[in-house]
Amino acid sequence: MLSASEVRSSFIKFFDGKGHAFVPSSPVIPVGDDTLLFANAGMNQFKDVFLGTGTRDYKRAANSQKCIRAGGKHNDLEDVGIDTYHHTFFEMLGNWSLGDYFKAESIEWAWELLTKVWGIDESKLYATVFAGDKKDGLKPDAEAAELWTKVTSIPKERVLSFGKKDNFWEMGNTGPCGPCSEIHIDLGQERCDKKHDPDHKCEVNAGCARYIELWNLVFIQYNRLPDGKIVPLPAKHVDTGMGLERVVSVLQNKESNYDTDLFTPIINAIEKMCGKKYTAKLEDETDVAFRVIADHLRTLTFAITDGGMPGNEGRGYVLRRILRRAVRFGRVLGMQAPFMHKLVAPVIDCMGNAFDELNDRAELVRTVMKSEEESFGRTLDRGLEIFKSAATAAEKDGTKTISGKNAFELYDTYGFPLDLTELMARERSLKVDVDIFDELMAAQRQRARAAQKSDSLAAFVTDTALPQTEDSHKYKNHSCLTKVIGWIDSKGFQKDGTITEQNDDAAVVLQETCFYAESGGQVGDCGRIEGPAGRFIVETTEKIADCVIHRGKMESGTLSTNEQVKAVVDNNRQACMKNHTATHLLQWALQKVMGDTVKQQGSLVCPEYLRFDFTSPAAMTAEQISEVEKLINEKIDEAIEVNSIVMPIDKAKQLGAMALFGEKYGEFVRIVSVGGNQEASLEEAFSKEFCGGTHVDNTASIGAFKIIKEESVSAGIRRITALTAGGLIDYLTKRNDTVDQLCDLLKTPAEQIFERVSKLIEDNKKLTKQIKSGISQGGGGCMGKAKELLEKAEKIGDASIVVSKIDGGIEQVRQAIDMIKKKASSAAVVFASVSDGKVMLLVGVTDDLIKKGLKAGDIVKEIAPVVGGGGGGRPQMAQAGGKNPEKTDDALAKAKEFIAAKLG
Ligand SMILES: [Zn+2]
Numbered sequence: 001m002l003s004a005s006e007v008r009s010s011f012i013k014f015f016d017g018k019g020h021a022f023v024p025s026s027p028v029i030p031v032g033d034d035t036l037l038f039a040n041a042g043m044n045q046f047k048d049v050f051l052g053t054g055t056r057d058y059k060r061a062a063n064s065q066k067c068i069r070a071g072g073k074h075n076d077l078e079d080v081g082i083d084t085y086h087h088t089f090f091e092m093l094g095n096w097s098l099g100d101y102f103k104a105e106s107i108e109w110a111w112e113l114l115t116k117v118w119g120i121d122e123s124k125l126y127a128t129v130f131a132g133d134k135k136d137g138l139k140p141d142a143e144a145a146e147l148w149t150k151v152t153s154i155p156k157e158r159v160l161s162f163g164k165k166d167n168f169w170e171m172g173n174t175g176p177c178g179p180c181s182e183i184h185i186d187l188g189q190e191r192c193d194k195k196h197d198p199d200h201k202c203e204v205n206a207g208c209a210r211y212i213e214l215w216n217l218v219f220i221q222y223n224r225l226p227d228g229k230i231v232p233l234p235a236k237h238v239d240t241g242m243g244l245e246r247v248v249s250v251l252q253n254k255e256s257n258y259d260t261d262l263f264t265p266i267i268n269a270i271e272k273m274c275g276k277k278y279t280a281k282l283e284d285e286t287d288v289a290f291r292v293i294a295d296h297l298r299t300l301t302f303a304i305t306d307g308g309m310p311g312n313e314g315r316g317y318v319l320r321r322i323l324r325r326a327v328r329f330g331r332v333l334g335m336q337a338p339f340m341h342k343l344v345a346p347v348i349d350c351m352g353n354a355f356d357e358l359n360d361r362a363e364l365v366r367t368v369m370k371s372e373e374e375s376f377g378r379t380l381d382r383g384l385e386i387f388k389s390a391a392t393a394a395e396k397d398g399t400k401t402i403s404g405k406n407a408f409e410l411y412d413t414y415g416f417p418l419d420l421t422e423l424m425a426r427e428r429s430l431k432v433d434v435d436i437f438d439e440l441m442a443a444q445r446q447r448a449r450a451a452q453k454s455d456s457l458a459a460f461v462t463d464t465a466l467p468q469t470e471d472s473h474k475y476k477n478h479s480c481l482t483k484v485i486g487w488i489d490s491k492g493f494q495k496d497g498t499i500t501e502q503n504d505d506a507a508v509v510l511q512e513t514c515f516y517a518e519s520g521g522q523v524g525d526c527g528r529i530e531g532p533a534g535r536f537i538v539e540t541t542e543k544i545a546d547c548v549i550h551r552g553k554m555e556s557g558t559l560s561t562n563e564q565v566k567a568v569v570d571n572n573r574q575a576c577m578k579n580h581t582a583t584h585l586l587q588w589a590l591q592k593v594m595g596d597t598v599k600q601q602g603s604l605v606c607p608e609y610l611r612f613d614f615t616s617p618a619a620m621t622a623e624q625i626s627e628v629e630k631l632i633n634e635k636i637d638e639a640i641e642v643n644s645i646v647m648p649i650d651k652a653k654q655l656g657a658m659a660l661f662g663e664k665y666g667e668f669v670r671i672v673s674v675g676g677n678q679e680a681s682l683e684e685a686f687s688k689e690f691c692g693g694t695h696v697d698n699t700a701s702i703g704a705f706k707i708i709k710e711e712s713v714s715a716g717i718r719r720i721t722a723l724t725a726g727g728l729i730d731y732l733t734k735r736n737d738t739v740d741q742l743c744d745l746l747k748t749p750a751e752q753i754f755e756r757v758s759k760l761i762e763d764n765k766k767l768t769k770q771i772k773s774g775i776s777q778g779g780g781g782c783m784g785k786a787k788e789l790l791e792k793a794e795k796i797g798d799a800s801i802v803v804s805k806i807d808g809g810i811e812q813v814r815q816a817i818d819m820i821k822k823k824a825s826s827a828a829v830v831f832a833s834v835s836d837g838k839v840m841l842l843v844g845v846t847d848d849l850i851k852k853g854l855k856a857g858d859i860v861k862e863i864a865p866v867v868g869g870g871g872g873g874r875p876q877m878a879q880a881g882g883k884n885p886e887k888t889d890d891a892l893a894k895a896k897e898f899i900a901a902k903l904g
């Protein structure tokens with residue numbers, strides 16, 4: 001039996017033997033193609049060839065394409081796991097003829113591979129051909145029908161004809177199209193799942209599980225014109241597709257795709273983790289959970305690897321829903337803690353051989369999944385409770401319906417996608433009031449839109465046809481002569497009149513402008529518009545549709561429509577241009593140093609600094625940061641030309657220009673390149689990006705580049721903030737001032753400031769430690785020692801005489817003296833504490849002895865000079881400091897003598 005991996009490689013090997021180039025699968029996240037949420041067919045990456053806008057240096061290609069189908073029109077998400085053949089991620093084996101061979105070869109080879117190489121019993125196979133369509137004036141594909149019986153051994157009665165729905169392919173409403181031929185297999189009568197349906201006729205294309213389509217051969221031979229007419233295409237192409245999961249299940253003789261070795265290692269890993277068994281039953285909730293998790297794991301692993309990120313809209317939201325659905329089903333298997341990220345390894349073990357990129361980005365995938373699981377986990381349990389009580393209420397009140405309000409709350413507050421709530425409802429035989437849910441959603445969208453636009457004039461002009469502004473000057477000039485053609489205020493677009501200082505919300509519209517309107521991360525320009533009767537200060541520039549609006553206020557005088565004016569952009573723009581080109585160099589350098597896991601996630605270019613967000617599983621090391629800085633500064637030193645060129649999007653993609661995920665691009669795009677000056681040598685440019693921003697002409701203008709911060713924004717996404725030229729000088733000047741102040745304060749030259757401060761910190765640590773140990777040990781120790789000394793004290797009459805060295809701070813020693821005075825009731829105490837080259841003397845005397853003429857102040861006066869100090873105090877308590885600790889014993893001896901003399 002062939003393993004899945006052998007099926008895949010034998011397919012590619014077979015077509016390699018027929019002169020096909022192996023073209024690696026394109027990423028599941030389409031680059032620069034916003035018409036598509038995810039790659040969903042093998043032909044996606046050859047679309048430009050079929051449209052006639054692109055070419056390749058090979059004419060035959062084959063691969064196994066990574067596909068995701070979820071969200072959008074064909075939303076299969078809800079069915080996945082419930083049945084055994086829907087997947088959100090799947091592979092599509094395909095071979096292509098780009099204007100080379102046609103129907104005969106494709107039919108012959110498909111048959112050869114299925115029956116000779118893979119040994120499928122040919123008596124089980126059926127072929128279908130296009131039956132023609134009168135309305136479109138399309139003839140039946142007699143050519144294909146004849147070829148089937150000529151180049152293969154299939155009998156005529158098993159070549160069946162079907163109409164447009166099954167056997168005609170169109171790329172879109174216009175463009176390439178053509179008839180298809182499909183190969184179906186009869187899996188045997190027992191596999192029919194519609195036996196109980198009296199209307200069911202068990203045959204090909206009747207929608208039961210007995211006959212399934214294996215392989216679709218599309219013959220692209222027509223072009224549909226905008227008027228709907230269909231004309232022959234000059235170059236004819238073949239596009240075929242065969243689902244790998246399905247063909248593997250046929251070849252491995254499994255009833256379900258989940259029983260093939262594409263899934264079993266993943267399912268085994270889940271079993272091991274949760275301690276439950278997969279029993280391959282259709283209706284069993286546990287088994288559904290196994291299938292959902294296995295399927296969704298594959299999808300998320302591939303999508304995140306190819307640059308997808310869970311998020312709040314578009315494909316990001318689809319990925320988030322997929323993850324949440326899997327986590328929800330994890331609860332069915334008793335898995336509470338985040339578990340998905342721990343199952344990435346078996347997916348990569350399964351697929352890493354065929355798709356090496358999985359190995360490179362495993363860490364990123366795990367990081368992103370884990371953080372998503374954690375954030376969802378926090379709200380999931382609370383949401384499940386709310387669902388439970390809503391469901392119980394719905395059962396009790398007999399409506400059997402979860403209210404739209406509850407469903408919306410679950411969505412809005414607890415992140416439950418509607419289909420998740422619907423699914424949970426279905427499990428309890430309940431419905432969800434989708435109409436009310438939709439209403440609440442629409443209202444929320446409206447609120448969001450209003451909030452977003454409240455500070456934008458766009459809200460006021462949506463219904464007004466705005467003029468188009470000629471703004472190509474922005475790439476060349478910083479000033480231009482032009483004409484005021486109107487302005488926008490809260491009442492809409494004004495074609496006639498005068499702006500005065502009273503119009504504080506006006507936005508001027510010019511016929512032509514040199515101002516750059518905010519887009520692609522670069523902030524809008526500021527500057528001024530000078531007219532014959534006044535001056536308008538532009539605070540920022542925006543674009544609404546194709547109209548550039550200059551927002552700001554009149555500084556003085558007035559500005560009227562039809563006046564000739566001079567528009568002047570601030571010098572700030574120069575700084576913006578430097579930062580923008582530096583941003584492109586940064587992306588290049590990051591990929592060079594950190595590998596192509598680095599994908600741009602957003603950027604901000606303003607005069608003061610630049611910011612760049614990118615995917616990376618881990619923080620950059622100090623070495624990586626300085627390596628990136630070094631690479632960029634080298635390119636600045638080399639003084640390399642920066643160029644821009646406008647070209648068809650397909651061509652740009654072919655040249656490998658980098659596009660930003662989620663950005664919309666038209667048919668023509670502007671490419672900004674560094675290195676390589678003409679279109680012909682664009683390939684040599686080391687940096688080439690889709691970009692409408694303004695740039696310096698030469699990297700030398702950037703001056704210098706420095707990263708000042710590298711931080712995390714969210715899981716798997718890092719943010720760099722960097723400076724160039726003037727901004728960098730300002731920054732360094734400020735830093736330099738700080739260093740100068742430090743030098744003054746510490747009386748240390750700048751070169752030694754680091755050592756000096758390090759020493760200070762270390763000393764400080766030591767001292768703190770000493771003080772702390774003084775308190776904890778010295779304190780207790782001091783008191784303990786004092787008690788000991790009292791017990792062994794000499795006596796003169798009734799009086800206890802304690803004269804000794806002791807460790808401890810002044811407070812502790814004082815307390816020790818008080819303690820002795822209290823305990824002994826008659827006592828004279830002299831303590832000396834030595835630390836840090838100094839000696840401290842503390843003396844205490846009880847009142848009865850003072851009456852006898854012994855005073856603490858007198859004792860101190862007597863002995864302090866011995867240790868080189870002076871001091872005094874009251875008769876009861878006195879203290880002194882001295883700077884000759886080596887004389888301490890002498891001082892204490894003298895104290896003893898003095899006391900003995902006084903009392904003796
Ligand atoms: Zn059937």
Ligand SMILES: [Zn+2]
Nearest residue numbers: 689691692693
């Ligand atoms: Zn750019």
